[in-house]
Amino acid sequence: MKTDHQIQQDVLAELEWEPAVNAAGIGVEVDDGIVTLAGHVESYAEKWDAERAAQRVGGVRALAIEMDVRLPGSSKRDDVDIARTVENSLQWSISVPKDSVHVLVEKGYVTLTGQVSWTYQRDAAILAVRYLMGVTGVSNQILIKQTVSPVAVQAQIEASLKRQAHQDARKIAVSVHGADVTLTGVVPSWTERDLARNAAWSAAGVHNVIDELTVV
Template sequence: MKTDLEIKNDVLQELAWQPNVDETQIGVVVENGVVMLTGVVDNYLVKVAAEMAAKRVKGVKAFAGDIHVKYGTNFQKTDIEIGKAIVKAFEWNTAVPEDKISIEVHDGWVTISGEVEWAYQRDAAARVVESIKGVKWINNTITMKSVKITEDVTEKIAKAFKRSADIEADGITVDIIDGLVKLRGIVHSISEKKAAEKAAYLSPGVDVIINELEVIDN
């Protein structure tokens, strides 16, 4: 099992490996396998890239992000400009049902809300907003339409896990409890835990997932 110092060094190396991340702008604190990133960056995509990099490191049991986005004067946008850019980007993205999503912008903080049929549509909307200059933070409150979960959903999710190169399917159990999907078992990184949750969300009718997967470094 990795020590906190080993995890910290691995996170720093992973940050340095990212072409759009300046690791000197980001502080890394590790305590009992829990990683916190701090600092100020000039682009929301840099914040996302740094957080994803940390989550990929083996041995990271949990993550807390405290990276702030502060744009230079050349890239500062008004809330109206940000809102218009998001609307236009939604129109160009076929995965986003723009007529079902509402957008609110306040001081660069964006809230997207509404109801869609699929989890990938909700995720696509968030990814679009991430790419918009001027965005400092995203609150994704989009929900999915309630659809009855069929009996074969556990089998479908299990097959999705096996198709994924990012998930070790043998260590994960899928249960349906009171209409909710529960994931149990062992994974080896936060990114694998998140990948399993994302794969499960792609099944029809899955709106709430109880992710009890345990991150264990071995």
């Protein structure tokens, strides 16, 4: 098992290795496997990429994010300009149904609302916004229309893990309340955790995935 110091050094190395991140502006602290990222980044995209880089490191149990986005002068844009660009980006995405997503922008922070039929459509909307200039954050409040089957969710998680040669689906419990899916149990890494979450999100009708999985 890695010590907190080893995890810290690995996260710092992963941030240095990630070309989309300026690691010099990010501090890393670790306490009992919980990693805190602090400091300043120059875009929401860089913040996102830093979070994903930290999650790739073995031994990381959870992340606390204390980074803020400080746009350089060349990247600053007014909210009207950002909103117009977001609308255009959503219209150009073949995975986002036309006029299904609504946009609100306040001080560079983008909130997306509306309804779509599938999780991949909601994910596509976020992807269309994440890397736009001037965006300081994104709130995904898009809802999914369809209903969800707990049996189908469990089966999809198990099938997804087995396809990728992981055998820990039996340690994951799935409970469904309305359109909310809760995952509990134990997984050996962030990779397996992400696989389980992605499988749950891929089920038709899932509005929210509550991740209570423990990484050991």
